[in-house]
Structures are given as C-alpha cells and as structure tokens.
Amino acid sequence: MSKYILIIGACGQIGTELTLTLREKYGNDQIIASDIREGNDDLMESGPFEILDATNYDALEEVIAYHDITEVYLMAAMLSATAEKFPMRAWNLNMNTLFNVLNLAKEKKIEKIFWPSSIAVFGPTTPKENTPQNTIMEPSTVYGISKQSGERWCEYYFNKFNVDVRSIRYPGLISWKTMPGGGTTDYAVEIYHKALSEGSYTCFLEEDTNLPMMFMDDAIRATLQIMETPAEKIKERSAYNLAAMSFTPKEMAESIKTVIPKFKIAYEPDFRQEIANSWPSSIDDSIAQKDWNWKAEFNLQKTTETMLENLKNRV
Numbered sequence: 001m002s003k004y005i006l007i008i009g010a011c012g013q014i015g016t017e018l019t020l021t022l023r024e025k026y027g028n029d030q031i032i033a034s035d036i037r038e039g040n041d042d043l044m045e046s047g048p049f050e051i052l053d054a055t056n057y058d059a060l061e062e063v064i065a066y067h068d069i070t071e072v073y074l075m076a077a078m079l080s081a082t083a084e085k086f087p088m089r090a091w092n093l094n095m096n097t098l099f100n101v102l103n104l105a106k107e108k109k110i111e112k113i114f115w116p117s118s119i120a121v122f123g124p125t126t127p128k129e130n131t132p133q134n135t136i137m138e139p140s141t142v143y144g145i146s147k148q149s150g151e152r153w154c155e156y157y158f159n160k161f162n163v164d165v166r167s168i169r170y171p172g173l174i175s176w177k178t179m180p181g182g183g184t185t186d187y188a189v190e191i192y193h194k195a196l197s198e199g200s201y202t203c204f205l206e207e208d209t210n211l212p213m214m215f216m217d218d219a220i221r222a223t224l225q226i227m228e229t230p231a232e233k234i235k236e237r238s239a240y241n242l243a244a245m246s247f248t249p250k251e252m253a254e255s256i257k258t259v260i261p262k263f264k265i266a267y268e269p270d271f272r273q274e275i276a277n278s279w280p281s282s283i284d285d286s287i288a289q290k291d292w293n294w295k296a297e298f299n300l301q302k303t304t305e306t307m308l309e310n311l312k313n314r315v
Ligand SMILES: NC(=O)c1ccc[n+]([C@@H]2O[C@H](COP(=O)([O-])OP(=O)(O)OC[C@H]3O[C@@H](n4cnc5c(N)ncnc54)[C@H](O)[C@@H]3O)[C@@H](O)[C@H]2O)c1
Pocket: 008, 009, 010, 011, 012, 013, 014, 015, 034, 035, 036, 037, 052, 053, 054, 055, 074, 075, 076, 077, 078, 079, 093, 116, 117, 118, 119, 169, 170, 171, 172, 173, 174, 179, 180, 181, 182, 183, 185
C-alpha cells in the first residue's frame, strides 16, 4: 500500500537528506516536503513542496488532509546555540510544533510520527562516559530543556492515547549536502569547508572537547530503520540513545591532516564551550542495538575521507 509522508522542516540539514532518501525509497510523489522557506534545487525539483509554518495547527491540519498524509517527520526546531540567544522563541517553536503533531495523531488524523531528540537532554550531572539510556537528566540549556520536555510528552501521548511516536537522541551530525543550522557541533562541518577553502580553521571549542558525533548517512539510516520497525519492538517511547563515534577537535584536525597534510587549526572558544561542557563524551546505545538492530558504519576517518571527497568540487 502506498503511503504519503510529510516532512516538516525539510529544508534543514537533516530534512534535506531525509526527504531525498525517502523519495528514492517510496517514490517522489509520496513524500511531501514542507518548510517556512524554500530549500536547495535537489529538494525543490524532486517532488511536492508546501510552504508551511508548523506552529499553525490549522495550516498543518489542512496540508495533512489535502495530501492524505499518514506519517509525519517533524524536523523543525531551533538548535542549541541559537536557542540560547532566543529562549522563548526556541521554547515556542520546539514545543508548539510537537504538540500540534501529537494532537493530530491523538485525533487519528495521522498514524505515525518521527520526532528527533538530542544528546542535549543530558546535563552536567549526567555520567559523561558511555552515558546510559536511563540516567540522571538535568539539562542546563534552553534547547536541552525543550528536548527533555518533548521526550516526556512523547512518552505520555504513547501511554495515554496510544500515539505511535518514535524518537532518537541524535549526536552532532556531519554532512556535506547542507550546512548545519546553529548547533554546538557545527564546527565538525565548518572545519572541512575551511580545510579545503583556506587550509586552516579557527575552532569555537577547545581542542580536547570530546563529543558524540555521527555521519549523516548513518543518522538517516537509523531514522528509516526505527520507523520501519514493528511497533511492539519499540520499547523506548521517550527517545533512544544512538552512537557512532566520539572525538575532539584536535583528533578531527589530525584526521584531516592525513588527507591535507598542511592543514592548520587554532582554538578560540566562545559561549558554545559551556554548552559542550554540559554534554556527554560518549553514549551507550546498546538498547537501540538490541531493540531494532542499530549499528553505525562511519568512523572518524571514513567520515573525513567522504566529506573531503564530496566537498572538494563544491568549495
Ligand atoms: N543537526 C544536528 O546535529 C542535530 C543533532 C541532534 C538533534 N537534531 C534535531 O534534528 C532536527 C532537525 O535538525 P536540523 O539540524 O536539520 O535543523 P536545521 O536548523 O538545519 O533545520 C530546521 C528547519 O526547520 C525549519 N523551520 C523553522 N521554523 C519552522 C516552522 N515554524 N515551521 C516549519 N519549518 C520550520 C527551518 O527553516 C529549517 O529549514 C531538530 O529537531 C534538531 O533539534 C539535530
């Protein structure tokens, strides 16, 4: 049976690649991309697109009814670094869009939701190494508070109203097709662009800041995999820990030097250092491995080689 899927925030870093992958899998016309702005040519030319502000319940309901949507991927959000500058806007966007989608599912207007959480749900009191699925969670950032609240609401809607909502705590994501949108791990994308264009990069985090990261192909594969898993196997209805690799800016620079030996890095930490300090260094994702067979494929070196190979003609 063919299904129609709506991607909200389709023009962002994850939404762009998610939309293109879903279009390849299910057919271009089945996947409706939407955002408050237009996206790149690949996205705009490959299938249907709607300008849609997902904080507007009526507008969202109308698009869902018009296209016979059964599944929604809610990718619109304000990310960690930007959210510290605009706390109320971040809270309103991150929570209202989630409530709109959860309530549409509660009203049986859609059947299934994907909503991404983040490692930002953890905080300074969380065990930093190999952070377990269930542990102390006292996020100290605006973004982290919104993701932690979102997780609780997803679980609540599942328990009370049987809403089939699924979620992953993405680590920092590295991609070459779209630039990142205002997060604390953005350096791990910018560094490749600067390595190619200028041969050097000034990093906004300290050299030994160890953070969990993932290459975009792995993140998209995980997203499709959790959505295809039979509902009874999804035991975590808040969000699953997900991991691939952890590294510091210094280790990333060393990896780039294996391809560009003259590459130079300098460090000028800014307000994002404090956000990074509150997050885990590595994540235990054994429950995602057990429940839906998750396994990452990209390590740091493979990520570096793939990024530089794909960006060299673009930068
Ligand atoms: N990129 C990462 O490293 C990362 C890590 C962890 C979690 N996440 C989560 O994944 C999701 C997607 O992240 P991303 O990196 O693609 O973000 P992004 O900032 O690149 O993209 C978000 C998109 O949402 C759109 N948008 C903003 N307000 C909207 C509204 N009112 N209605 C509809 N669209 C709106 C923006 O125009 C943008 O295209 C977010 O929930 C984010 O918190 C991302």
